[in-house]
Amino acid sequence: MISRRRFLEVAGAGASALALAACTGSNDEQPSKPAEQPEEEPEEQAEPVPVRTTALKGPTAMGLVKFMSEVDAGNLADNGYSFQIVASPDEVTPLIAKGETDIAAVPANLASVLYNKTEKGVRVIAINTLGVLYICELGDSVQSVVDLKGKTIYASGKGSTPEYGLQYVLEKNGLVVGEDVQIEWKSEHAECVQAIATSSGDAVAMLPQPFVTTAQTQNDKIRVALDLTEEWDAVQTGDEKSSMITGVAIVRAAFADENPAAVDAFLAHYAESVDFVNDNVAEGAELVGSYDIVPAAVAEKAIPECNIVCVTGEEMKERLSGYLEVLAEQNPEAVGGAVPGDDFYYGA
Incomplete structure (x- = not known):
């Protein structure tokens, strides 16, 4: 059996350090007391918003199952998450077009097609499945x-x-x-x-x-x-490298503009869910079976070979843009007529 690699990049926010300068008096004066700093007001917590998510049966939904189970158990209350699993990509397109879902796990090329057909109405937020x-x-x-x-x-x-x-x-x-x-x-x-x-x-x-x-x-x-x-x-050469990609997660652009905190929270939960499924295959497989994605026995053997990931930001852009360019060279219609612009890539 050939060896396989797994890629995982967890979306996160960087923290910045603050330097405080000490105040002293002149040489003939006693040092003055440090100026009192005003108390920082805590950042205002973003109001919970409904986040409707749609995924396809198969590998592109497998990484979501721990996230879904935590929501069903009432353990995640930062937003109002809801999920639906559908059988065909054809069922996703009208939901996006009508604004009836906010985030969707879809085939990689369909994300590009939707971007072009909706006049930049969607953005990609993560690669969720490499080649299968x-x-x-x-x-x-x-x-x-x-x-x-x-x-x-x-x-x-x-x-x-x-x-x-x-x-x-x-x-x-x-x-x-x-x-x-x-x-x-x-x-x-x-x-x-x-x-x-x-x-x-x-x-x-x-x-x-x-x-x-x-x-x-x-x-x-x-x-x-x-x-x-x-x-x-x-066969990748040079500095710019692509990956074979099966699925991605997309968000409606309008939803992302109005609720960036909700999108970032979703990505954090998603990354944790992917990590759980890859590191706890038997438990992950039981969840996959419970959501009727594929039978648990099949999922347990298949998960290690499904290349389930959560790749975001610049790495997502590099890998996905290269992949879409390969598809466009062979058939432009495979990506909706043109490779998306930089505004397609959320957080990159």
Whole structure:
């Protein structure tokens, strides 16, 4: 099994130090008493506001589960948090457009599409999931990307980010789609698994988590050969680097402008939740199952491979902007026609 890395950046606020100068009298006078400093008034606590959040079933919602459970238990009262889990990105778009949700966990490219379609009406506040795509096979013939030469890759997601991510990794390793590697597109992940099971041995499948784990429970001979997130990272050069990214959290721009303290509080809770899920996989998996995101047994095996993170600020901007540029080079419509401007990135 290949090694995997996890990235975690917790959003926080820096603290500044104050220097006080002592007052003394002239040489022929006794030192005067230090001037009394006026008592600082405590900062006014921001009034709690409703924060409506929507997430998708799958990895992009997994990092939220501890946050959600704390809210349900009544342990977080700084704002009025509420959550809903939906099955399709198509359900999120109208909620954002109508102002019926404030924060949403969505596919990375959809965040860019919404930014363009709503005339800069959303901002990205965090990367919540890095790549979840894996090359799988029945056997052990694939140890590196170049070993894919001469093979057929069965995959689903044509015309969307899985296609663009796969092509980018192949091209960066000198493989030409249609010549060195064939890609056969299927409508469902299960079809890809069935295809490699009945192939002559020169076929592999590109599958996402947690479906990889689900497939392995049905056929324990399926082997993860390549982590496409690691392969993406391996071909990055220069100072500006991108990452393969699956999901992000976005906020309505109007909500962020009116309630910056609520957005910052949300990010702090979110980061703590991601930390908990990654460090307490069994407990996190039970919460994932309890919210009907995926079954707990699948979640426990899948969480370590789902690259759940909370990356914010400048690092978020560097990684995400580079990723969106890669997508735009292959198909501008994948990002809504144009890569977003700097105002897309909250806190960067």
